[in-house]
Amino acid sequence: MHRLIRHGAAVLVVGVLTAGVSWGTLAQERQVPDSAAEIKLSFAPIVKRVAPAVVNVHASRMVRRSPFFEDPFFRHFFGDHGFGAPERREQRSLGSGVIIDPQGIIVTNHHVIENASEIKVTLADRREFDCEVILQDERTDLAVLRIKDTNGSTLPYLKFADSDGVEVGDLVLAIGDPFGVGQTVTSGIVSALARTEVGISDYQFFIQTDAAINPGNSGGALIDMDGRLVGINTAIFSRSGGSNGIGFAIPSNMVQVVARSAESGGFVRLPWVGVRFQDVTPDIAEGLGLDRPRGALVVNVLDDSPGARAGLATGDLITTIDDVAIDDPSSLNYRLATKGIGGAARIGVIRAGRNYVATLQLAAAPETTPRDEVEIAGxxxxxxxxxxxxxxxxxxxxxxxxxxxxxxxxxxxxxxAAERAGLARGDVVLEVNGIRIDTTRTLERVCSERLRFWHVAIERDGQVIRTQFRS
Incomplete structure (x- = not known):
């Protein structure tokens, strides 16, 4: 059985250097080696130039002891061994990161630093720095860190490239810290583009590579021949947990959106459409008269949303964004996200067999009701x-x-108690003890009572779950 594992590595897009040809020229004129001398050329010059900007990320977090330790049934069969252990213990994880600013701004994966209480980075020259998180975004599986004190040092860093310029067949190098053995370089090619059926993040649109990627490399860099950042590697597809030659990287155009968000406000704001889409299956494609499954099918449009103002309606099929083909809802979300807030996009639509172009305003989702954050006590x-x-x-x-x-x-x-009850981020609380929960203050008031039994209804992944708890 295959497993998808978030252990991406740093990846460098490189080319073969021929006599008298500059790196910039090769960026436009790709070619394969045509002599034994060219095959013997080394990647060492570009590795020396970019490797100092790839760092190791060390994250520490406190984790709770398993609830099985509190279960009398578990105690009966397994004894009291370990039951005197502390309620919480420290857990450490390793990953990689990329310096994108000489003042110590670093991009890595969200899952590398998630829930971390302490984060340190180690540079290629073994210098170590404490870091703070300035942005983390679970939807994109990206996070931005800042070195707290660089001691006046100007750090090596990488500039961004346009990841839309990457092509299948480009040579790549992977730089990271697999299994914590130290910085390592592997090579391969870009195997595929626009991978969307990966299941890693909400904005799925990945560069696939066969460069060897192993546990410990999450958050590494994808670099082009000019030493610019093309992507952040995030996961591997593996039977055993090691590299099988299928790795996935988040394109740099998405990374730039998150990095800019860190500069401007500390959270990622992406264009909101107010439309729910679904994939086009072969049966749907046949019913729409398409030659193959493609596009994103509109299944619901919220009133007074950008999608509604663009004239979209249930049953419309979105086929292009600014003349770029859309294969599925994930690629549509990616194309809109990388355009950012402001301006507009031209969307190609098929309605009742006829093609037309609509204009979609790229606006942030409105906070129509103040979020009024509350932490439930009692x-x-x-x-x-x-x-x-x-x-x-x-x-x-x-x-x-x-x-x-x-x-x-x-x-x-x-x-x-909420963790022990199995509640999770994204759960919508519908009812508590028969009372409809319409605001955070209603929930706070209902949960302030002291009762022996609690009847709770939540919505999770479109399903309503009703359960009963003892106090």
Whole structure:
């Protein structure tokens, strides 16, 4: 059985240097080696130039002891061995990162530093620095760090490239710290582009490479022949947990969106359409008279949303964004996200067999209802849940595709009743003890009571779950 593992590595797009030809010329004129002398050429010059900007990321976090330790049944069969262990213990993880600014701004994967209480980075020259998180975005699986004190040093860094210029067959190098053995370089090619059926993040649109990528390399760099950043590697597809030659990188155009967001406000704001899409299956394609499955099918349009103002309606098929073909909803979301807020996009639409072009304004999702964050206290099963009032803006941030109304959990505090109850980020609280939950203050008031039994209804992944808890 295959497993998808988030252990991406740094990747460098490079070419073969021929006599008298500059790196810049090769960026436009790709060619394969045609002599034994060319095959013997080394990647060492470009590795020496870019490797100092790839760092190792060390994240420490406190994790809670397994709830099995509190179960009398578990104790009966396995004894008390380990039951005197501390309630919480430190867990450490290793990853990679890329310096994108000489003042110490670093991009890595969100899953590398998620819930970390302490983050350090180690440079290729063995210097070590403490870091702080200035942005983390679960939807894109990206995070931006800042070195707290560079001691006056100007650090090596990488500039961004246009990842849309990458082509299948480009040579690549992977730089990272596999298994914690130290910085390592491997080579391969770009195997595929626009991979969307990967299941890593909400904005799926990945560069695939066969350069050897192993655990410990998440957050590394994808570099072109001019030493510019093309992507951040995130995962591998593997049977055993090691490299099988299928790795995935987040394109640099998406990385730039997140990096700019870190500069401007500390969270990622992406264009909001207010439309729910679905994939086009072979049966749907046949019914629409298409020669093959393609595009994103509109299944719902919210009133007074950018999609509604663009004239979109249920049953429309989106086929292009600014004349770039759209294969599925993931590629549509990626194309809109990398355009950013402001301006407009031309969207190609098929409606009832006829083609037309609509104009979509690229605006951020509005916070129509103040989120009014509340952390639930008391003795209810929701104690420790941090909740927001839903709005289009909150729904967009938490990747919630339902009706943007009500109360949603955006975080669960570790070690609390909400964690033990199995509640999760993105759960929408519908009812507690028969009372409809319309705002965070309603939920706070209901959960302030002291009861023996609690009846809770939540919505998760479009399904309503009703359960009962003892206090």
């Amino acid at each position: 003795v209810s099963p929701l104690t420790g849940a941090r909740v927001f009032n839903l709005s289009p803006a909150v729904a967009e941030e938490l990747a919630y595709s339902g009706n943007p109304d009500g109360v949603i959990i955006h975080r669960i505090v570790a070690g609390t």
